[in-house]
Amino acid sequence: MTVIKKQRRGSWLSMLLDRMALLIGGELNHLLTVNRSQRPWHMPIIAAIAISFPVFVGAYFGDLPSGIKASLGSMIILNLPLVGALPYRLVTVMAWGFAMILSFALGLMAQQLPVLRLPVFMLIGFGVVMLGRYYRQPPPAGLFVLMAGAIALFIPVPLEDVVSAIGLVLMGSGSSMLLALLYTLFLLATRPIVSAPTYRYEPDMLSDSFIVVSFVSLALVIAVLLEMPYPYWAAMSCFIIIQGMQMRTIWIKQLHRLLGTLVGMGVAGWMLSWGLSVWGVAIAILLMMLLIEAFVDRHYGIAVIFITPLTIFIAEYGSTMLAAPVADVIIHARMVDTALGCAIGLGGGLAIHSTRLRVPLRRLENYLLTHFSV
Numbered sequence: 001m002t003v004i005k006k007q008r009r010g011s012w013l014s015m016l017l018d019r020m021a022l023l024i025g026g027e028l029n030h031l032l033t034v035n036r037s038q039r040p041w042h043m044p045i046i047a048a049i050a051i052s053f054p055v056f057v058g059a060y061f062g063d064l065p066s067g068i069k070a071s072l073g074s075m076i077i078l079n080l081p082l083v084g085a086l087p088y089r090l091v092t093v094m095a096w097g098f099a100m101i102l103s104f105a106l107g108l109m110a111q112q113l114p115v116l117r118l119p120v121f122m123l124i125g126f127g128v129v130m131l132g133r134y135y136r137q138p139p140p141a142g143l144f145v146l147m148a149g150a151i152a153l154f155i156p157v158p159l160e161d162v163v164s165a166i167g168l169v170l171m172g173s174g175s176s177m178l179l180a181l182l183y184t185l186f187l188l189a190t191r192p193i194v195s196a197p198t199y200r201y202e203p204d205m206l207s208d209s210f211i212v213v214s215f216v217s218l219a220l221v222i223a224v225l226l227e228m229p230y231p232y233w234a235a236m237s238c239f240i241i242i243q244g245m246q247m248r249t250i251w252i253k254q255l256h257r258l259l260g261t262l263v264g265m266g267v268a269g270w271m272l273s274w275g276l277s278v279w280g281v282a283i284a285i286l287l288m289m290l291l292i293e294a295f296v297d298r299h300y301g302i303a304v305i306f307i308t309p310l311t312i313f314i315a316e317y318g319s320t321m322l323a324a325p326v327a328d329v330i331i332h333a334r335m336v337d338t339a340l341g342c343a344i345g346l347g348g349g350l351a352i353h354s355t356r357l358r359v360p361l362r363r364l365e366n367y368l369l370t371h372f373s374v
Contacts, residue, residue, distance in 0.1 A: 035298050039082065040187070044293030050077040050179045052286035054172045059278040066168050068318035071285070072151070073172030075144040076100050078293075079137065080180050084196030086188060092135070093180045097173040099131065099145045104169045107152025108162045117153050121235075122217050124149040129209040136197055146239060150220070150232035155318070206368065207361035208352060212242050215348030219341050228340075229333050230315060237341025242348040260304025261338045265331050268309035281317050285310065308334060 051074045058067015079096040081089050103124050110120035128142030148169065157165050219238035223231030276284060288310045296303040312330055351357055 037297050039297060044290055046179065046183050047077050047293045048286055048290035050074050050176045051289050052282060053175060055282040055285050059282045064278045064281060065318050068314055069165055070168040070172035072104065072148045073097070073100055073169035074176040076173055077176045077180055078144065080184070081196065082187070083194040085193060086184055088196045089184045090181060093177055096145060097177055099128065099142070100148055100173055101166065101170050103145050103149035104152045105166045107149040108157055108165060111153050111157065112159055118217060118221065121150060121153060121220060122213055125213040125216055126209055129212050130205065133205050133209065134201065135199055143239065147232070147236050150235055154232055204362070206365045207358065210361065211348060211351050215242055215344055215351065219344040223337060223340060228337055229329065230337060233311070233334060233337035234341040237338045238345040238348065241342050241345025256301035256304060258338065258342055260301040261308050261335060264305045264308025265335055267305060268312050269331055271309055281313060285313060
């Protein structure tokens with residue numbers, strides 16, 4: 001009898017170990033899988049040129065910070081749809097360009113009165129999430145629009161320079177729209193037109209947007225209370241993680257971001273040790289954007305390795321030239337902010353899938369739609 005029990009126990013333990021090995025193997029395979037890109041091979045090249053062009057212009061005129069600010073506006077090229085006719089594609093890019101300029105302008109104005117920072121950030125975040133979900137925008141959707149507003153809330157810009165800073169983002173958006181027009185004409189001439197999707201309000205859009213904005217704002221508040229030097233990094237990390245709709249996607253993205261950021265810290269420290277000139281910074285941003293766009297839809301973790309030094313370059317070279325001691329502080333702060341944002345983003349992902357939270361939010365959503373719809 002004892003022998004039979006031992007055999008059963010051994011058999012049960014063996015089955016458990018086999019299931020755990022199968023589960024771990026499946027998750028590791030999902031984590032390490034490099035997907036096939038669904039975009040034209042030349043899209044990363046166009047995006048890298050559009051975003052780095054203002055940086056090269058700034059380097060040429062000896063004003064690198066202004067060029068980097070303008071490059072924020074140029075990031076709307078990443079929202080260029082690859083479906084639909086010419087008017088649909090251009091209107092989409094122009095709409096995100098307007099959102100980018102408005103977000104940056106609101107951030108700079110709220111910066112002058114710190115009590116408005118959180119309400120303005122929540123307003124921008126809610127609008128970005130709602131627009132992205134209503135128009136079914138694929139990644140990055142409104143990520144860079146929200147990032148522009150978040151950066152504008154905290155980068156030191158004197159009141160007399162607010163208008164010129166907004167103008168720089170406007171110029172960057174304009175140059176990106178022009179390149180989007182030329183590239184779209186090329187795509188339409190060489191590829192068959194795929195019909196654009198139809199848009200309508202989907203259930204839970206308001207509820208999901210409320211949850212996303214609440215957790216992203218929570219990440220920002222905690223980072224500010226902890227007096228982190230770059231609190232918007234925590235908010236952006238949270239936003240990226242919580243955007244995953246499936247729980248596996250959320251935790252895989254979290255691991256990708258944490259591991260990618262860890263490696264990216266080493267890459268950033270190595271690159272900062274080069275002591276790059278203004279032209280060197282412009283070339284580095286061009287190459288990093290090219291690598292990011294080449295890998296972002298293939299393997300997010302590899303893309304994050306280059307996103308990390310890119311954000312550090314934008315944050316620091318966009319204001320003053322970077323010194324070595326400051327670089328160490330930035331790299332440490334970037335890792336801490338990312339870990340904080342990922343943890344809160346995972347909590348937000350759990351909240352999105354919580355049926356208990358969903359019930360009262362749906363009631364509120366139905367009430368608003370019933371009483372305020374036209």
